[in-house]
Amino acid sequence: AQTVTQSQPEMSVQEAETVTLSCTYDTSENNYYLFWYKQPPSRQMILVIRQEAYKQQNATENRFSVNFQKAAKSFSLKISDSQLGDTAMYFCALNEKLTFGTGTRLTIIP
Amino acid sequence: KAGVTQTPRYLIKTRGQQVTLSCSPISGHRSVSWYQQTPGQGLQFLFEYFSETQRNKGNFPGRFSGRQFSNSRSEMNVSTLELGDSALYLCASSEGLAGALLSYEQYFGPGTRLTVT
Numbered sequence: 001a002q003t004v005t006q007s008q009p010e011m012s013v014q015e016a017e018t019v020t021l022s023c024t025y026d027t028s029e030n031n032y033y034l035f036w037y038k039q040p041p042s043r044q045m046i047l048v049i050r051q052e053a054y055k056q057q058n059a060t061e062n063r064f065s066v067n068f069q070k071a072a073k074s075f076s077l078k079i080s081d082s083q084l085g086d087t088a089m090y091f092c093a094l095n096e097k098l099t100f101g102t103g104t105r106l107t108i109i110p
Numbered sequence: 111k112a113g114v115t116q117t118p119r120y121l122i123k124t125r126g127q128q129v130t131l132s133c134s135p136i137s138g139h140r141s142v143s144w145y146q147q148t149p150g151q152g153l154q155f156l157f158e159y160f161s162e163t164q165r166n167k168g169n170f171p172g173r174f175s176g177r178q179f180s181n182s183r184s185e186m187n188v189s190t191l192e193l194g195d196s197a198l199y200l201c202a203s204s205e206g207l208a209g210a211l212l213s214y215e216q217y218f219g220p221g222t223r224l225t226v227t
Contacts, residue, residue, distance in 0.1 A: 006152075037218075044113070045200065045218035091153060097166065098143060102152035 002027045004094050006101035013082055014109050020067075021077045021104045023092030033095040034068070036077045039103075040088040048090070051075065082108050111136055114203050114219035122225045128189040131222045135182050135203030141165075142184040143216060144176060147198040159184055160207050196226045
């Protein structure tokens with residue numbers, strides 16, 4: 001069965017610092033997609049970044065990048081130059097059976 | 111384009127009652143997925159509908175059911191409510207099947223917060 005594990009329930013960093021959120025997953029599929037979603041307080045969930053498993057190059061979206069290690073089934077999210085608006089719950093997700101992790105609550109400290 | 115809308119936004123029900131939640135997807139989107147979000151469990155997938163047919167289903171009891179109409183709007187029904195059903199129910203729409211190999215991006219609604227007393 002597919003699983004997604006986020007082992008960091010909460011994290012906090014100073015504004016402008018870099019932070020890395022961890023995610024591991026398990027799937028029997030060879031082709032799949034991985035996602036990071038962001039849910040700000042009292043606001044709607046939005047897609048941050050996506051990675052296609054057959055692409056070796058790590059996805060990047062402005063200050064957000066991933067470290068995708070397919071053999072290790074690891075998919076971490078790095079946020080550079082963190083901003084106050086990055087404060088949110090972050091969910092790692094796998095497209096198979098639309099499986100989400102339990103989330104990491106990230107707080108950016110001014 | 112207007113985003114995904116969900117109604118009602120808040121709901122209070124008592125145990126044993128049944129409830130229907132509604133989701134209107136982004137115009138042109140044919141897939142609607144439903145999730146239950148609780149603090150301890152994160153997001154758990156309920157089901158996905160595409161072209162009025164349930165295409166994927168999570169591990170929830172039969173008390174949870176859904177349907178999709180020809181205009182892609184979707185409803186979710188929970189019968190015989192239990193205290194543990196208290197949660198934020200999220201709906202997400204996508205152009206194609208989100209759970210499929212190509213995996214279209216999902217756009218989430220604001221959710222319906224259901225409280226069961």
